[in-house]
Amino acid sequence: MSDVASPATPASTPVAEGITLGSTGQFARWTVTPWGAVVPWGQESPVALDWYIAADDRWHVPASEPTVRQTRIEGAPVVETRLRIPDGDAVQRVWAVPDGDGNVIVEFENESPLPFAVALSGPRVVTDRPPSDMAIQGIDLPDGSIVLPVGHRAIARVALPFPGGSGPSRLTAVPPALAVVRGWTRVVEQASRLVLPDERLVEALVAARCDLLLEGPVSAADDPVGFLLDVAELVRCGDSADAWLLDVVEPAERVARHAARRGASNDDVADALAALGACRIVAVRAGDARAANDIDRTAN
Incomplete structure (x- = not known):
């Protein structure tokens, strides 16, 4: 996010239910759905970036899995979605950065003892490693989908540019999720800082202020x-x-x-x-x- 807030000028209105992502002072906005798909605003027929996990047992489709859990990290517009797989979780984290015309960073962490593969469908993404050339078997995905292998305790990361924009100059240089959380916390605490016994109340206030900054x-x-x-x-x-x-x-x-x-x-x-x-x-x-x-x- 940017260090200096300015009147929000979001790209039209959200096109899906979920959590709004963006950077203050920029036009680009996205919605993260309850299962972790990323949908850009302001498009007549928006194309969502969706994800699927090939674990040791089967393909897992977050949009229809009952084991999906989603949270905002400390109330900020940094979204963590967890999907249960054998002996652990596939973890997706999503946040926006102001590089270029605005980008969403999507990372996948393997919190299980066995490797898995994540398939991505939808718009073009910038990857920090070449996608696998393995054939996608066992699931029907849209043309152009890519597969990234993710080893035990490893992380794979991609950048999703806002439609018409460019990806970050260097994916390895974008701020990590917790740095973005701290940036949002600094901004919203300009209004006031609450210290309460129930951290959920503090996070709810942070979330409300962040949504206001992004949605107007x-x-x-x-x-x-x-x-x-x-x-x-x-x-x-x-x-x-x-x-x-x-x-x-x-x-x-x-x-x-x-x-x-x-x-x-x-x-x-x-x-x-x-x-x-x-x-x-x-x-x-x-x-x-x-x-x-x-x-x-x-x-x-």
Whole structure:
């Protein structure tokens, strides 16, 4: 990911259910499905990078295996998917890097005592080793699929460029998964850092902030209060307040008018005060004292 966050400009909208990947300040976005397929955004007919494991017993298809388990590492958009195979796991990790026009790195680790092969179908990938020339037997895969052998405790890695982009100049030089996790943690902790007994709550907050940075705020037309709260959180995480200042004016006025109308409920007023407080954060971070004072007068 990039060290400096900026207003998210994702490539259209997600085309599959799952976890969003990308780098702040870049256009490219992907979705990792619950079984680990990687799908680019912004394509009319997106082609997913999917994976299959030839273990000692049989071919394993993650999309239909009941033993697949998936987690985000420490809440960051670095996704680990585990597939049970004899005496261990085939582990897939996926994360985005900003090299070129954006790339997803996909690595496979063999946490079992026997070698396996991973087959990849879908778009072109950049590999850190030549694919095997062995014939794919025992499973029907799309034309162009490749096979990579993975020994005991070994790791194979590929890069998936965003459609139309190029792969990284050197696959061995891309940051590893944990370095990317640390980069995201640094960014989201600009807003605040929580220390709680239950790490799952901390990871949930990190995940929510990362998703917001990658997917952008909710629609101002549909949910002006949510939009203003999202923008304030983006600014607290390092987004440019100047870039958002004009965008918050109309939703803030709409929220204030709604709360000031006759018959407004206490919840409407509370939502408006929270939203105006969020606007004030944006104004102060942008150095616009006049806007901040206007917001104070409206709130009072």
